[in-house]
Amino acid sequence: MSRSETAVSKFKEGYNCAQSVLFCYAEDLNISKDHALRIANGFGAGMGRKQEVCGAISSGILVLNHIYGRGENEEKDKQDLLYSKVRDLIDGFEKKYGTINCKKFLDDCELRTPEGKEQFSSNNLVENCYEYVEYMVTLLDELTASASHTMIAD
Numbered sequence: 767m768s769r770s771e772t773a774v775s776k777f778k779e780g781y782n783c784a785q786s787v788l789f790c791y792a793e794d795l796n797i798s799k800d801h802a803l804r805i806a807n808g809f810g811a812g813m814g815r816k817q818e819v820c821g822a823i824s825s826g827i828l829v830l831n832h833i834y835g836r837g838e839n840e841e842k843d844k845q846d847l848l849y850s851k852v853r854d855l856i857d858g859f860e861k862k863y864g865t866i867n868c869k870k871f872l873d874d875c876e877l878r879t880p881e882g883k884e885q886f887s888s889n890n891l892v893e894n895c896y897e898y899v900e901y902m903v904t905l906l907d908e909l910t911a912s913a914s915h916t917m918i919a920d
Contacts, residue, residue, distance in 0.1 A: 769790045769791075769903050769907060770790075770899075770900045770901075770903040770904050770907075771900075772789070772790040773786045773787050773789065773790045773899050773900065773902075773903045774786070774896050774899055774900050776789050776790065777895065777896060777899050778896070781803060782806075782807070782809075782810025782811060782821055783810055783811070783820065783821040783822040783825070783895055783898065783899050784806040784807070784808075784809035784810045784821030784822060784824050784825040785802070785803045785806045785807055785810060785821075785825070786822075786825075786899050787806070787821075787822050787825035787826060787829070787899060787902050787903060787906075788802040788803070788805060788806040788825040788828055788829065789802050789803055789806070790903060791829045791832075791906070795829065795832045795833070797832075805828065806821070806824070806825045806828065809821040809824035809825060809828075811868060811877055812867070812868030812869065815877050815878050817867070817868040817869035817872070817876070817877060818867065818868060818869075819866050819867065819868070820859075820866055820867070820868045820871060820898060821868070822895075822898050822899050822901075822902040823855070823856065823859055823866050823902065825902070826855050826902050826905070826906050827852055827855065829906055829910070830848060830851045830852055830855060830906070830909070830910070831848065833910055833913050834847055834848040834851055834913070835848050836848065851909055854909055855905060855906070855909060858905045858909075859901070859902070859905065862901060863898070863901075871894055871895075871898060872886065872891050872894065872895075873885075873889070873891070875889070875891060
C-alpha cells in the first residue's frame with residue numbers, strides 16, 4: 767500500500783485528516799504511530815473543527831518541521847529552507863484547490879452544527895477530504911524526495 771493510500775485508509779478508519787497524514791510518516795520520522803496520532807489530533811477539521819487551515823496541511827507542515835526544522839544550536843539557514851518548503855507546500859495546495867481553508871473545501875458546511883453535520887453526511891463531503899489527504903501526502907513526498915534519511919531527526 768502506498769503512503770497516500772495508507773493515509774486515506776487511516777482517515778476511513780475514523781481518524782481525522784491531520785492524524786491520517788502524520789500517521790503515514792511516523793516510521794520515517796522515528797516517532798511511534800500512536801504519538802503521531804496524538805500530536806496531530808487537535809489539527810483535524812481545520813484546528814479543532816474551527817475549519818481554518820485544513821488539518822492535512824497542518825500535518826504536512828509538521829512533517830516538514832521534523833525533517834527540515836531548525837533545532838538547538840543549528841544555523842538560521844536551516845530555518846530558511848524550512849520556510850521555503852512550507853511555502854511550496856501551501857502554494858502547491860492552493861494552486862490545485864484555490865484555498866487552504868477547511869470550510870471553503872466543504873462548501874461552507876459548518877461542522878459544529880447539527881445542520882452542518884447533516885450537510886457533510888448527506889452530500890458525502892468526506893470524499894473531498896479523502897482527496898485532500900491523498901494529495902497532501904503526494905505533495906509531501908515530492909517536497910521531501912531530496913531529503914536523505916540522515917536529515918530525518920533522531
